[in-house]
Amino acid sequence: MVRELKTLGFWQAVLAEFLGTTMLVFLGISAAIGNGNSSYPDQEVKVALAFGLAFATLVQSLGHISGAHLNPAVTLAVLVSCQISVCRALWYVSAQMLGAVLGSAIVLGVRPEAVESLDLNKLTGVSPGQAFGMELLLTLQLVLCFLATTDKRRSDVAGSAPFGIGLSVTLAHLAGISYTGCGINPARSFGPALVSMDFENHWVFWAGPVTGGIMATVLYDFLLSPRGLDLTGRLKTLVKGLAQGSNSGNLSPDCCWSSTSSFLLF
Template structure:
């Protein structure tokens, strides 16, 4: 685990998650609060497209750097799927939370004086149990789509996952404001210091992401149950399994990477 922290590519990936999540939250929240007629159906279309297209653009920009998780539920799903190490998952989640706070802070600073909202996720006429179920099921679908479209074992055209996720926002905006991303929910909550029922927007998505990974890896498209290989990935990252090396921060002439 310590060795992964010494690679420059790791810190580039962490920075990409901070920057990417900041832009995602800024774009999505700006769309959700920038229209006075928020009670009309066109608002839901605009917000759903804003989030979906923002993720599509960011995926093209940083997937090769960090994988473009931009969501703690996705990072947890990738961890359960044994495609990233424990330490990478932890740093990614912290980076995503930091990016969400920065993005929310920027929106707070540039929003018009007449707007007093910050796109806070809240329950709209549903109970806590219903909200948990909605967040769980929609995040499960989203992470399942992420795992499937990013699966390098697949052949042929796999489509655009981010654009397919737009349907999730269409469905959920009216009920919970469509969390399905704990970082996106955390940013506005911290900036406004409003954490009422906030646990729902962590518990639902994280449980959904973990279950999606189990379903995909062990039932739908099994990767195998080699515990030793999985332990190597959890401890040292996927590179430990495929045998790739990464120069340490000391330079390529320094100590060679050990796997």
């Protein structure tokens, strides 16, 4: 774990998560509040496309550096899958949270004077329990898509994995905006909440996505497409991360994106 912290690539990956989440939150929220005259369902489609295209673009740009999680729920899911170390997961989540706060603060500084809201995730006509279920299911499909499309064991994936993940984000927003504003990302929910100091029902946007992400990992990694039961190898990964060239499930060091990257030499 200490050796991991001493590598340049580790900090490049953390920086990529910070910058990526900053841009994701900035672009998504800007699209959501930038036109006060937009009406539903036009506004829903606009916001869904903004988040989906932003995620696809950023995953394409940063995937080879950090894995482009840009979402604590994804990072925790990958951790449960034993594809990254606990240390890396903690730093990723911290970077994502800080990036979301910075992105929200930027939007706060440039928003039109007539706009008061920062597009906080809010419950619309549903109870907290129903919202939890919605966030859980929406995040489950997103993380399932992320794990499946970035699985290096597969040889049948055609087209662009980042585009597929972006479509998954778009789909989640199209289905969930009318209910919860579609969080599916604790960092994206936390940034505007902190800047606006409004944490009403905020637990929903942590509990739902985190539970959904972990459930997706259990379903994919242990039931649908098991990676094996090498407990020693899994524990080693959690402590030290995956070394370059590791044959543990044919995973690459940076969480299934590139087998040539060298920033995880432990």
